[in-house]
Amino acid sequence: xxxxxxxxxxxxxxxxxxxxxxxxxxxxxxxxxxxxxxxxxxxxxxxxxxxxxxxxxxxxxxxxxxxxxxxxxxxxxxxxxxxxxxxxxxxxx
Amino acid sequence: xxxxxxxxxxxxxxxxxxxxxxxxxxxxxxxxxxxxxxxxxxxxxxxxxxxxxxxxxxxxxxxxxxxxxxxxxxxxxxxxxxxxxxxxxxxxxxxxxxxxxxxxxxxxxxxxxxxxxxxxxxxxxxxxxxxxxxxxxxxxxxxxxxxxxxxxxxxxxxxxxxxxxxxxxxxxxxxxxxxxxxxxxxxxxxxxxxxxxxxxxxxxxxxxxxxxxxxxxxxxxxxxxxxxxxxxxxxxxxxxxxxxxxxxxxxxx
Numbered sequence: 001x002x003x004x005x006x007x008x009x010x011x012x013x014x015x016x017x018x019x020x021x022x023x024x025x026x027x028x029x030x031x032x033x034x035x036x037x038x039x040x041x042x043x044x045x046x047x048x049x050x051x052x053x054x055x056x057x058x059x060x061x062x063x064x065x066x067x068x069x070x071x072x073x074x075x076x077x078x079x080x081x082x083x084x085x086x087x088x089x090x091x092x093x
Numbered sequence: 094x095x096x097x098x099x100x101x102x103x104x105x106x107x108x109x110x111x112x113x114x115x116x117x118x119x120x121x122x123x124x125x126x127x128x129x130x131x132x133x134x135x136x137x138x139x140x141x142x143x144x145x146x147x148x149x150x151x152x153x154x155x156x157x158x159x160x161x162x163x164x165x166x167x168x169x170x171x172x173x174x175x176x177x178x179x180x181x182x183x184x185x186x187x188x189x190x191x192x193x194x195x196x197x198x199x200x201x202x203x204x205x206x207x208x209x210x211x212x213x214x215x216x217x218x219x220x221x222x223x224x225x226x227x228x229x230x231x232x233x234x235x236x237x238x239x240x241x242x243x244x245x246x247x248x249x250x251x252x253x254x255x256x257x258x259x260x261x262x263x264x265x266x267x268x269x270x271x272x273x274x275x276x277x278x279x280x281x282x283x284x285x286x287x288x289x290x291x292x293x294x295x296x297x298x299x300x301x302x303x304x305x306x307x308x309x310x311x312x313x314x315x316x317x318x319x320x321x322x323x324x325x326x327x328x329x330x331x332x333x334x335x336x337x338x339x340x341x342x343x344x345x346x
Contacts, residue, residue, distance in 0.1 A: 064149050067224065067237035071244045076327060079247055083334040 015059070022056040029053075039085055043078045050074030143229075143295065145312050146304030150228035154315040158293035161315075162278060165322055169275045172326035176268075179333045202253050210252035217245040225320030229309035235316040239323025246328050250335060262332055267325045274322025281311055281318065 050073025225238025282293035297310030
């Protein structure tokens with residue numbers, strides 16, 4: 001357990017680099033979600049963005065929020081939107 | 094309103110927002126410099142006071158338990174609202190999905206997706222159960238466990254087993270489980286009141302070993318109820334949406 005804990009608590013410099021990298025990736029991911037216009041593709045990008053957010057929370061030592069974000073942000077929310085799109089598309093045709 | 098006037102209104106608003114935003118930012122403490130005493134006090138007293146090594150759970154389900162009741166009922170109301178809005182109306186009936194483009198080749202369901210989904214359903218439900226029942230020991234809790242279990246049910250759908258999904262989560266059962274979960278949380282607090290303690294005060298024995306599964310009294314109990322509520326709420330939401338894609342509106346036929 002301690003080995004696992006120390007793996008998630010690297011040295012200060014490394015942790016800072018990880019946090020800054022993930023912050024930049026999250027900013028890029030959020031921009032990508034807005035810029036992608038094709039709806040189904042946008043859902044997939046949103047799912048990847050959820051994964052990035054989960055990693056960010058892990059890097060900031062909030063493993064409980066990571067677990068929620070991992071399932072809600074990268075699985076359930078995209079699934080809900082995909083289902084809605086499927087329904088709306090059926091209605092449009 | 095002309096486009097030019099609209100632009101001026103937007104610019105005024107944007108400048109105001111930016112000014113307030115920067116003003117707000119200038120008052121924030123520096124990154125990583127926590128100013129208040131509350132967090133330091135909690136992290137010092139939480140483990141000895143509650144016998145829970147998952148301090149986040151101790152805060153969620155004991156120190157700020159009343160806030161969590163409110164959060165739980167946000168989800169409860171959302172799932173209930175969804176079930177009400179998407180209920181089957183008169184003139185609607187469930188029908189098999191109609192092939193909208195018969196001339197198009199239907200991509201066959203992927204055997205790989207099916208296998209991976211079926212392979213992971215069991216372990217995911219198990220992990221969810223473990224998370225929901227170990228809030229007092231780990232950085233987990235009922236919410237995390239509940240959404241993970243619900244993900245297992247979504248995987249069941251992904252593997253093409255919508256009928257199994259429906260059979261395993263009939264509406265009566267999920268509604269009842271959600272109600273028991275939400276009511277159990279509130280009821281646990283009321284038991285404390287009946288014992289002449291403040292609402293949601295921990296009245297169960299806290300055990301002797303910090304972080305043991307049997308430790309921390311009502312923290313573990315409340316986490317279990319939250320797990321039930323969240324699992325059922327997410328299954329209701331997913332199930333309602335899945336049903337919608339199969340539902341045929343009466344007027345459209």
